[in-house]
Amino acid sequence: MEKIIDVKIERKESEAILTFGFEEKMSLSLTSDSQDELKDFFIKLLKKIVDNKDIVYKLNFSDDGQTDLFHDVAEKYIKNLDNELASVYVEINKLPR
């Protein structure tokens, strides 16, 4: 089963955060320089994918109509990440059940 996950940009002063529309909110800050935060995000994301093997998540960037750098970068990145996740699903099938 395929499930579309909308990804939006939240802007707060000098911050730009990508929020992923799962049941429980997950976010990735473009303006953070913490490697740990970034790694935690992906561990949480991958765990979700592994625990719900029957669901194939597709990422969809929600365009908020703005034309700043955050928008451009986020759009390109989410597209790339979605492609990358497709290859992740191939590997997941080889994991022990």
Next chain:
Amino acid sequence: MLVDLHVHTKKCKIGDDETREVTEQLFSSKVRLSGVKVLAITNHNCFDFEQYKKFKKCVADVCDVWPGIEFDVKQLSSKSGHVIVVVNPDKAEDFNTLIQDLVGDTSADSFCITVDDLCSRFNKLDPIFIAHYIKPKSLGEDDLELLYNKIYNKNRFLKEPSNIVSIGVLNAYDQRCVLGSDVKDWNIYENGTFSDFKYNFKNYKNFLKLLDKDSTYINDLLNQGQKEIIDVFGDNKTKQFPFKIPVYNDVNIVFGDKGSGKSEILVSLNDYYSSKGIPVSFLVSRNNESWFSNLLLPIPSLYFSSNLGCKSNLVESFVGISNYTDPQIVELESYKNYFRTITKNKNSILIKVNKISKINSNNDAFVRKIIAEHESYKSFLSSFVTSDTYKHFSSDDDFINLQKHLLGVISKSANYCKSQWIINKANFLVDFTIDSINTAVSESTGVPFLPTETGFFKFANERIKLMKNVELIFENLNRDQVNIDSTYLGKLGSKGSGSVINVCGFVNLLNIEKIDSKCLKQNKTDCKEILKKLKNVQSEIYTKNLFDKVSKFKTTYDDGTIKSLDDFIFNKRTFVLETHPYKPSAGEIAILSLEYEILKNKTNKRVFLFDEPELSLGNEYIETNIVPMIKDLAKSGKTIVIATHNANIAVRTGAVNSILKTVNNSEYNTFVGSMYTNELTSIINGEIVKWDSESERTLEGGEKAFKERGYYYGKNY
């Protein structure tokens, strides 16, 4: 057939051992243990008829006992000597009467008989006379000659020398001999020396026929053996004129003039048996040196790095070194470009995720490994559950509990695999995100992206990998050589046992100069070249000169034949005596080749062909080692054909069949017959010649040689 015509059962003289006294029970058990089929009781100047009858009866099922006596004899000589008289068992009672009459009340210590009496008093009893010869208590030469001249039938006069070596020489000179045990201690009778007769004569009468060389009787015996008539070539090498010879399933001797075609007969027989699929061992003694050289010939192509305990031939390591290039280093210019343009866009400064340090950790191989291990646990559990294993459990509960436990272990293993996979993939996605956002920022702003790594990690990592590859190759090449196997060749008397030790190892920078080129699998110069270039790579691994060294290694590696550890193999075969390397003489090689061929092939070959096995061997060795080995082969039912010039081999092997080859002015002739009948008949014109005169003429220099050898052995034994 073991025969002992010199047996004491009583202490008759003062000097006789007490242990010559034997009870009926001990006599019976020891005779059975010894395997002797005929024995004669020959006490000193004494015949105990009652004991003779009792002893004859108690072993009647296994051994024939003949009556006899050992006399002190003296007439012309200054001192007495011993002569054994054995008589027809059918006339034992008459023998007893005669002995009682002759000896009377005279003690065994003082009784002595003259040669005249000896030759006249026993004639009616079909006697055999056996004189001590070349040993203590030998008859004086005058009395010996007198006895021989006066004896009623010269064929029934035998000599008893001291040992088997003497007997071989004397027999070869037509001085027929027998060996007796002269038993001194019945407790060890079975260890005594006995005569071993080729034929099983059933009774005393047949034994006399054998002594008289009754050709009808001997031919009857011969014909009982298995015989095959075979076409062979021997008169020339063109193989145009075959002739037929009999070959017995026993010892066959080919002897005769030099150049008369003896070896060609063996070659023909080898072809004949091989064409019939009959396993043949063919030993040509003049080729012994090359036989030995071949044994020491290294065959490095047979061996691989796995023989030396290596898990891999490391071809990937060699290829890795050959194809090595340094990873790209990030140039300082990239940093300069970034900082020159960064201030143009405010948001590009705010985006920081692209400035995080990359993790650069790839554990894909580890994750694959633990997943594979997990799969093997699963398949074990599957086979465990589906097999009959449960039968071994005392209760179903135990079996179910164990299953549950195993399932728990597998579940934990699955979770571990998943968690490790997630961590590994998360690391990847972190680096992916940094690169991806960096590119996106750069594309959107036109600002060159900030390098996320200097490249040093990859650079150092690859050089360390290269160093590990080089070290791995050298570590393996420095392994100790391995003993692959050891081939036992034979014993060189008191010097010890000789073997060929087969070792293999790797050539390396330390040993390559000492190892002979012919021991190497590959060209020695090529090995040296690649080792040298590998060493150069190792010494420059952390310098800027590395690429030059790698490039030179690559050229040699890509163009050459050395591709992996397997190509550094050497194989060495060394002859050792016990444990020390040794260079055997020609004679010792001859000993080894014979022993090895016989020992190696005695179970799997049916036919043995020996061409001049005596070459480089002394007569004593032939007598004590080769002759018994050949006799053993014959006893085990092998067909043995020996081309020889040696009298000991021709006679002492008990050959049932003799083939004489002669050549005179290019006229070839072939005679067949037997030394037992003393006749050899030409297969061309029916001419009959005497075996003894032909053997004297052609074997080891003839009469003179026999006499010289007889003198030599007599003096020494």
